Amino acid sequence: MNTETPAAQAARTRIVIYTDGSASGNPGPGGWAAILLRLDAENNVIKKVPLSGPGKSITTNIKMEMTAPAEALKALGSPTDEHITIYSDLQMISKGMNEWLLRWKARGWLNASKKPVENADLWQNIEAAAAGRNISWEWVRAHAGHEFNEEADTLAKEAAQLAARRGVTFADT
Structure with missing residues (x-):
């Protein structure tokens, strides 16, 4: 019987x-995806959960890319002390998330040019999903052969195809 506390296990x-996002046509029908991994101290995968979803309206790659981390964090449930790398x-x-967010908020969601931050609603969605969590935000080069990035890319494209099959049109926006 494992008597270890959840905090000790974390x-x-x-x-x-x-995470990844896709839009067929850009703008067009879109989809997002995330591969959630729980790793042990030796970086072995203990659990892997793929997530994806179609966009609900005509969208862009960037909007789907921004949807993916928020949806992945929401899928984790309540925040814990466990470290997360996205x-x-x-x-x-x-x-x-690492550099611009605090400045945007301090300027009332205006960028350095004093114009409204593009996709502020999506940035706020990511921020809300990240609240109370210990997160590192990292960049990985696309299409460079990284197994989990490639898998997320494939799932996002499949989700965009699902949105297209469902008949998402410009009338839905």
Whole structure:
């Protein structure tokens, strides 16, 4: 019988998430995906959970890329002390969360040019999903042969195809 507390178990494991997004036509029908991994202290995969979903309206690659980390974090449930690393092949995600977010908020969601931050609603969604969590935001080069990034890419494209089959059109936006 394992008598280890959840906090002790979390100290020995960590979560790694690979995210991706796709839009067929850009803009067009879209999809997002995430590969959630629980790793042990030796970086062995203990558990792997693939997640994906179609966009509900005509969208862009960037919007789907930004949807993926928020949806992945929501799928984890309540925040814990466990460390999470999120990899995105859209460098804007890691830069936004690591560098830009605090400045945008301090300026009332205006960028350095004093214009409204694009996709502020999606940044706020990511921020809300990340609240109370210990997260590192990292960039991974797209299409460079990384197993989990490639898997997330495939799932995001499949989700975009599902959105297209469902008949998502510009009328839905």
